[in-house]
Amino acid sequence: MQRRATSATIEPKRDRAPRVGRDRREVKRFESLVGELSAAMARVPADAVDTEIESWLGKICQALDLDRSAIYERDAPDKPVRTTHTWRRPNMPPFPRNYVPEKLLRATTKLVMAGKQITFSHPGEIPVELADARRFVERWGPKASAVIPMWAGGRVIGAASFGKFRAARQWPPELLDHLGLAVRLFGSAIERKQSVTAMRAVRAELRLASRRNMMSELVASLSHEINQPLGAILSNLGGLARLLTQGNPQPAMALEAVNSAIEDTKRTAEIVRRIRFMFKRHDEHKTAVGLGALVAEVVKLIAGEAAVRRIAVQIEVSRSAQRVNGDPVQLQQCVLNLMMNAFDAITEATSDRREVTIKVAPEKTGWVGVSVCDSGAGIAPAVANRLFEPFVTTKNDGMGLGLLVTRSIVESHGGRIWATPNPDRGATFTFTLPVGERKRQSKSRRNE
Ligand code: ADP
Numbered sequence: 331m332q333r334r335a336t337s338a339t340i341e342p343k344r345d346r347a348p349r350v351g352r353d354r355r356e357v358k359r360f361e362s363l364v365g366e367l368s369a370a371m372a373r374v375p376a377d378a379v380d381t382e383i384e385s386w387l388g389k390i391c392q393a394l395d396l397d398r399s400a401i402y403e404r405d406a407p408d409k410p411v412r413t414t415h416t417w418r419r420p421n422m423p424p425f426p427r428n429y430v431p432e433k434l435l436r437a438t439t440k441l442v443m444a445g446k447q448i449t450f451s452h453p454g455e456i457p458v459e460l461a462d463a464r465r466f467v468e469r470w471g472p473k474a475s476a477v478i479p480m481w482a483g484g485r486v487i488g489a490a491s492f493g494k495f496r497a498a499r500q501w502p503p504e505l506l507d508h509l510g511l512a513v514r515l516f517g518s519a520i521e522r523k524q525s526v527t528a529m530r531a532v533r534a535e536l537r538l539a540s541r542r543n544m545m546s547e548l549v550a551s552l553s554h555e556i557n558q559p560l561g562a563i564l565s566n567l568g569g570l571a572r573l574l575t576q577g578n579p580q581p582a583m584a585l586e587a588v589n590s591a592i593e594d595t596k597r598t599a600e601i602v603r604r605i606r607f608m609f610k611r612h613d614e615h616k617t618a619v620g621l622g623a624l625v626a627e628v629v630k631l632i633a634g635e636a637a638v639r640r641i642a643v644q645i646e647v648s649r650s651a652q653r654v655n656g657d658p659v660q661l662q663q664c665v666l667n668l669m670m671n672a673f674d675a676i677t678e679a680t681s682d683r684r685e686v687t688i689k690v691a692p693e694k695t696g697w698v699g700v701s702v703c704d705s706g707a708g709i710a711p712a713v714a715n716r717l718f719e720p721f722v723t724t725k726n727d728g729m730g731l732g733l734l735v736t737r738s739i740v741e742s743h744g745g746r747i748w749a750t751p752n753p754d755r756g757a758t759f760t761f762t763l764p765v766g767e768r769k770r771q772s773k774s775r776r777n778e
Pocket of ligand 1 (some may be wrong): 717
């Protein structure tokens with residue numbers, strides 16, 4: 331006689347004797363699979379949780395001879411339930427188009443999200459009060475199903491469903507216990523993934539905030555910086571206008587005013603150009619970059635300048651320096667800025683030791699460092715604490731933007747930059763970048 335279900339949590343039917351041995355074997359096998367699942371979920375990095383879960387839905391269905399499975403997630407109690415992972419045996423019916431469980435299965439979803447497990451061994455077992463589940467099964471056809479709430483951190487964050495379409499099937503309590511454990515393991519992996527995603531969002535928000543702060547600082551100093559040459563241009567042109575109205579008896583003076591105005595205009599245009607460069611989108615052309623080769627290229631680029639200034643440039647690249655993920659043009663700009671500053675510092679020192687050494691070497695685990703060490707005049711105490719602020723310069727023709735641009739690029743690549751005085755003479759500027767993803771690295775190495 332068939333037992334009619336009376337509550338939402340349906341007790342599986344007691345088995346007939348011949349099934350018992352088979353069920354036990356199935357449960358045993360499944361128990362060891364859940365052990366493997368537990369190890370896999372502990373190992374999997376947050377970014378790979380989703381693909382790993384999908385592959386495990388497949389393994390579970392294969393092991394239990396099921397046909398279709400899905401995971402549903404809800405970000406918060408007031409948020410909708412989404413279908414996030416699915417697996418189905420080839421030739422088995424797909425999930426309904428645009429499947430939103432709350433629309434098709436409102437009452438059932440509510441019950442499951444309140445922590446109730448729903449199982450039926452054949453459609454006749456679905457309780458009468460779950461009319462939406464009955465309609466769903468009638469229309470979409472699973473013959474047996476287990477829907478298990480997904481717990482994590484003491485709350486239900488979603489659910490998992492396992493269905494069989496080809497035939498009815500029993501759900502022995504022990505099997506359901508193990509299935510429940512598997513779903514719990516999925517839950518904690520998903521929770522870990524969600525917290526990593528949330529942390530990343532907070533970090534991105536913080537980065538944005540600090541960028542906004544930097545921008546408002548920059549805009550304040552920028553208007554000051556641009557107003558100066560604009561004022562000078564205005565006064566030169568005013569003088570010129572007066573000279574012209576007087577019939578221009580002093581052409582040399584007029585020429586000087588025009589030349590001054592041209593110089594100031596160029597300077598203003600250069601400030602604008604650099605600022606535009608700094609706020610151009612920085613993350614457009616990222617690729618695996620070998621910093622040793624990149625530094626060598628920059629050194630080649632400025633070999634002429636080094637020769638004119640009689641500066642010896644030395645490169646030391648550690649073989650164990652890994653590649654980074656970045657925009658090569660922007661990173662070249664960083665090295666170039668630091669090199670030009672080193673050259674200026676040496677020129678200013680007028681000493682006979684005229685050397686710049688650039689080192690590329692691994693920093694602490696997962697990081698690569700580039701340091702530019704010069705034998706120059708050293709960092710002027712007046713600017714030592716403000717090196718990376720806009721328009722801070724000790725040079726007559728300096729802009730005070732080079733280090734700011736360099737820092738902005740380094741930070742947009744997830745790195746850091748700092749300066750230290752050398753024990754004997756000169757200064758060393760170092761920036762560090764996180765090494766690129768391993769997968770990308772080995773791939774690009776193969777392509778070399
Ligand atoms: P700029 O080169 O236009 O002055 P930067 O932002 O590149 O702008 O540099 C700001 C200031 O930092 C320089 O004017 C200089 O005083 C100091 N500085 C930068 N690099 C060095 C260096 N290698 N040695 C000593 N001082 C440096």
